[in-house]
Amino acid sequence: MTAETRWLTTTEERAWRGLLRMHDLLVNRTGRSMQDEFGLSATDYTVLAELTRAPDGRLRIQELSRVLEWEKSRVSHHLTRMVRRGLVSREECEDDRRGAFVVVTAEGRAAIAAAAPRHVEDVRRYFLDHLTPGQITLLAEIADVVVEKNVSGREAAP
Amino acid sequence: MTAETRWLTTTEERAWRGLLRMHDLLVNRTGRSMQDEFGLSATDYTVLAELTRAPDGRLRIQELSRVLEWEKSRVSHHLTRMVRRGLVSREECEDDRRGAFVVVTAEGRAAIAAAAPRHVEDVRRYFLDHLTPGQITLLAEIADVVVEKNVSGREAAP
DNA sequence: GCCAGATATATGACGTGTCAACTAACGTCG
DNA sequence: CGACGTTAGTTGACACGTCATATATCTGGC
Numbered sequence: 034m035t036a037e038t039r040w041l042t043t044t045e046e047r048a049w050r051g052l053l054r055m056h057d058l059l060v061n062r063t064g065r066s067m068q069d070e071f072g073l074s075a076t077d078y079t080v081l082a083e084l085t086r087a088p089d090g091r092l093r094i095q096e097l098s099r100v101l102e103w104e105k106s107r108v109s110h111h112l113t114r115m116v117r118r119g120l121v122s123r124e125e126c127e128d129d130r131r132g133a134f135v136v137v138t139a140e141g142r143a144a145i146a147a148a149a150p151r152h153v154e155d156v157r158r159y160f161l162d163h164l165t166p167g168q169i170t171l172l173a174e175i176a177d178v179v180v181e182k183n184v185s186g187r188e189a190a191p
Numbered sequence: 192m193t194a195e196t197r198w199l200t201t202t203e204e205r206a207w208r209g210l211l212r213m214h215d216l217l218v219n220r221t222g223r224s225m226q227d228e229f230g231l232s233a234t235d236y237t238v239l240a241e242l243t244r245a246p247d248g249r250l251r252i253q254e255l256s257r258v259l260e261w262e263k264s265r266v267s268h269h270l271t272r273m274v275r276r277g278l279v280s281r282e283e284c285e286d287d288r289r290g291a292f293v294v295v296t297a298e299g300r301a302a303i304a305a306a307a308p309r310h311v312e313d314v315r316r317y318f319l320d321h322l323t324p325g326q327i328t329l330l331a332e333i334a335d336v337v338v339e340k341n342v343s344g345r346e347a348a349p
Numbered sequence: 350g351c352c353a354g355a356t357a358t359a360t361g362a363c364g365t366g367t368c369a370a371c372t373a374a375c376g377t378c379g
Numbered sequence: 380c381g382a383c384g385t386t387a388g389t390t391g392a393c394a395c396g397t398c399a400t401a402t403a404t405c406t407g408g409c
Contacts, residue, residue: 351409359403360401361398362397364396364398366393366395367392367395368392369391370390370391371390372387374386375384376383376385377383378381
């Protein structure tokens, strides 16, 4: 006994499909630069960004999992690959012997330092440069609202 | 001789990271419904949507590749999996013996017909319902601009 | 001190995406 | 006709993500 479906209006569909298409385009364009020119995937980049922002370039794996909002197994698999390529390394945790740290290697720091300026340029070239400051603000607000509504009540319930 | 990098302002970063986060949340939420309740991935859904919209539920594979903007090999791999699950089938092409058609099966039609109302509800629940009509229009415009600027000059150059 | 959960991480299987290489059929220009 | 470049589609290898499961350690009663 489902009520009649309220299909999407033209504008609603334009917003939804446009969001998906815009996202894919931007991810492809920015990702290709990073991959082709610096050998980093977008995910490598975010992992390195979190690590270099942390004191001593070290984080507990659970901590990384939390800030990135990635499943633990995803983090584990990804770190295995990054370790293999010399971007990070694992370290034991003295306090909690179950636990482990990830640490950026010198090579990892070099990689993200090299890639970061180009990445920011790409974000401007493919995305921000086509929008007015007003549109950028609007989009930031839209994203904040949607994220907040979807996240509250699922994690850290009051 | 690179100029100094113009790093992102707070708002710019909020827009960029917010876009990525919002997208991931929405894709996860809507994807999980479809997967758990109807056994379809988001990509299955879009393939079936294109096919059911086409006359006779048939499309040349190249045509599908073009409208979805997917690499040929991606299409091919995905169709192989969908065929295995009985959602679509391949047919030979008489006119051009290199070519092939994909056709939705009855099962495929049933699957998307069952999933569509729920999908639309999800798009509303997780996304549209949290925004004002003005914001939805704004977002549609933003997506259109960004997509248009990134696509023109790469395909179908004037 | 010990045992029953809970917690931190790793692993294997499998679906998905990309890239490069391959097969087969078209089209054309001599 | 026949060699040649192009087009349609497939395939295999490999990177990535998710799920279920395994292993080791911690923690809180008793």
